[in-house]
Amino acid sequence: GPAHGRHCHREQGSGSGSGSGSGSGSGRPQPPDPSLLRFLVCPLSKRPLRYEEATNELINEELGIAYPIIDGIPNMVPEAARMTHKKPPAEGSEQP
Amino acid sequence: CRCRALLSRPAGRLRARRDLAAGPDMHFGFQTVTEEERRKKIYQVFESVAKKYDVMNDSMTLGIHRLWKDILMHKMNPSPGTLLLDVAGGTGDIAFRFINYVSSVRERQLQRKLKHHQNLSWQEIFESYQKDKFNSLGDSQVVVCDINREMLKVGKQKAQHLGYSEGLSWVLGNAEELPFDNDKFDVCTIAFGIRNVTRIDLALQEAYRVLKPGGRFLCLEFSHVSNPLLSRLYDLYSFQVIPVLGEVIAGDWKSYQYLVESIRRFPPQEELKAMLEDAGFFKVDYENLNFGIVAIHSGFKL
Numbered sequence: 001g002p003a004h005g006r007h008c009h010r011e012q013g014s015g016s017g018s019g020s021g022s023g024s025g026s027g028r029p030q031p032p033d034p035s036l037l038r039f040l041v042c043p044l045s046k047r048p049l050r051y052e053e054a055t056n057e058l059i060n061e062e063l064g065i066a067y068p069i070i071d072g073i074p075n076m077v078p079e080a081a082r083m084t085h086k087k088p089p090a091e092g093s094e095q096p
Numbered sequence: 097c098r099c100r101a102l103l104s105r106p107a108g109r110l111r112a113r114r115d116l117a118a119g120p121d122m123h124f125g126f127q128t129v130t131e132e133e134r135r136k137k138i139y140q141v142f143e144s145v146a147k148k149y150d151v152m153n154d155s156m157t158l159g160i161h162r163l164w165k166d167i168l169m170h171k172m173n174p175s176p177g178t179l180l181l182d183v184a185g186g187t188g189d190i191a192f193r194f195i196n197y198v199s200s201v202r203e204r205q206l207q208r209k210l211k212h213h214q215n216l217s218w219q220e221i222f223e224s225y226q227k228d229k230f231n232s233l234g235d236s237q238v239v240v241c242d243i244n245r246e247m248l249k250v251g252k253q254k255a256q257h258l259g260y261s262e263g264l265s266w267v268l269g270n271a272e273e274l275p276f277d278n279d280k281f282d283v284c285t286i287a288f289g290i291r292n293v294t295r296i297d298l299a300l301q302e303a304y305r306v307l308k309p310g311g312r313f314l315c316l317e318f319s320h321v322s323n324p325l326l327s328r329l330y331d332l333y334s335f336q337v338i339p340v341l342g343e344v345i346a347g348d349w350k351s352y353q354y355l356v357e358s359i360r361r362f363p364p365q366e367e368l369k370a371m372l373e374d375a376g377f378f379k380v381d382y383e384n385l386n387f388g389i390v391a392i393h394s395g396f397k398l
Contacts, residue, residue, distance in 0.1 A: 033265035035237060040267070043275040067275075073248055075268045076275035 029056035030072035042067075043076050059084060122294060125357025131294055138292050139244060141351045142186070146246035148346040149187050150254075155341050156352075164390050165287060168316045169193045171383070171392060172283055176202045176234025181281040181306060183271045183299070184289020185240035186247030188254050188264075195260055198236040205234070233263040239276075241269045242289075272298040276306045283307075287316040291362045300375035307397040313377055319384070319391035320364035326387050334359070365391050 032040075032051070042049055042060040049058040049067070057066040058074055065081040067074060122134045129137065145152060153161045168190070174180065176198050182190045213221055242248050248266050255264060269275045271286065272295050284303045293299045303313050321327040334356045342352025363371065365382050368391075372380045377395025384391050 036239065036265045036267065039239065039276045039280050041275055041277045043269060043273040046277065048277075070245075070268075071249070071252075073245075073252070073266045073268050074275075077243070077268060077270055077273075080268075 029069065031056060032058075032069050032072060032074050036074065040074060040076065044078055123361050125354045125361065134294050137354075138294075141354055142244040142292075143246045144348055145346055145351050146186075146244065146250050148348075149247065149250065150189075152342065152346055152352070155345055156338050160386070161288075164316060164385055165189050165193055167385060168285070168287060168314060168392055169197050171394070172197075172285070172312070172314060174198055174201075174236065174283065176205065176236050178236050178282045179280065180236075180238040181274075181276065181284045182238055182240050183274070183284060183286040183303065184242055184292065185285075185287070186242045186244060186251055186289075188240060188251035188260075190285055190287050191238045191240045191251075191264055192255070192258065192260055194236070194238050195233065195263060198233055202232060202234040202236075235263075237263045237265075239265050239267060239281075241267045241271070241274065241276075243268065243270050272302060274302040274306055278305050279308050281306050281308060281311060283312050283314065285314045285316070288318070290315055290317055291358050296363075296371060297375065300371060300377075304376045304397055309397055311397045313372070313393075313395045313397070315368070315372075315393040317368075317391060317393070318359040318362060319368070319382075319388050321388045323387055330389060365393075368393055 031053070037049075037051060040049055040058065041047060042063065042065070044065075045060065045063055047060060047062055049060055051057075052059050052066070055066070056069045058069065058076075059066045061084075064084045065078075066084050067076055067081050069075065121128050122131050123129070124134045124137050142149075157164075172194075174194060174197060178194075178198065180191075180194050182194070185191055210221060240248070240251060242251070245268060248268060252266055255261065267275065271289065271293050284307055286299070286303070290296060290299060300313075307313065321330050338356050339349045339352045342355075343349040346352070362368075365384070365388065369380050369382055372393060372395045375395075376397070378398050380393065380395040382391045382393045
């Protein structure tokens with residue numbers, strides 16, 4: 001179904017946080033508010049995150065997951081996160 | 097989908113434990129649904145009403161919701177430098193009021209400072225004013241957290257439109273699972289949002305967790321009217337007028353039917369007070385507005 005497609009689609013290089021998933025994304029990825037990075041943690045483990053500029057994501061190295069930033073808004077729900085041991089979308093790898 | 101299954105693995109253990117505790121049946125207004133269905137339906141309600149949310153609030157409450165939110169802000173009485181987390185803050189009503197409030201407090205602070213500098217030269221006064229001008233909020237900050245993308249979008253657009261930028265940030269997150277570190281915020285508010293949370297106990301625990309010691313939790317929400325005559329009139333208005341307004345203004349009867357029902361299902365004042373206490377809050381109290389149509393609950397983290 002469409003929901004299924006959306007999840008897999010993100011793995012296949014759907015964009016570096018440019019909001020293409022929501023269909024209304026701007027051309028360039030918007031970074032998050034720098035002051036936010038002081039407070040933000042992974043909602044699951046409550047552990048610190050690393051901002052990855054290349055993919056415009058917030059990465060939890062320990063759990064190996066990345067939260068996207070869409071239209072400048074960090075998407076801090078587990079449903080939105082992707083696994084980082086797969087190749088990041090910017091490198092355009094194929095995932096089944 | 098394999099990636100979906102893999103993704104659920106790290107969270108799986110945590111989720112399974114919680115879902116068992118929650119039980120299978122929940123209410124969505126007056127319907128009985130599973131927890132998962134309820135979350136989905138509520139998400140869809142707000143996705144649907146987001147663009148008309150403010151207009152509907154004005155129509156349904158005859159603009160009185162603005163007063164309720166003003167009262168909440170006055171009760172909070174934030175001083176410059178306050179860090180506020182507004183949960184389920186969607187379209188930004190509380191956030192904007194917070195910014196206005198600390199700005200005016202800050203302005204008065206600066207004016208008082210200037211008054212004391214009577215023997216300075218104009219140059220020195222000008223320089224001191226310039227220095228403080230770049231800190232018009234006095235380092236106050238508000239983070240708006242909401243689970244619904246559409247509501248956040250509307251909020252962000254409103255902020256741009258009204259000229260709010262400094263001291264304001266937006267996060268998509270779940271009140272039951274906040275993406276914020278412990279002991280970070282001075283105040284945590286949830287205005288007309290907690291009614292839509294599926295696990296209120298978790299939301300309260302999370303609010304407690306992210307507050308600094310000495311921090312305050314404020315909840316503004318529809319509550320229960322005990323006066324029988326008023327209660328009858330309120331019911332009439334709620335069930336006869338509001339869904340019709342919903343249909344006429346937003347083209348969405350069902351969402352507003354849900355709204356009215358969810359208000360009736362929500363715990364009354366004393367019960368919510370007990371829930372706050374269960375979450376660990378101290379000095380828990382509530383204030384009825386308009387005979388209990390709305391109540392502000394307050395609690396502190398020690």
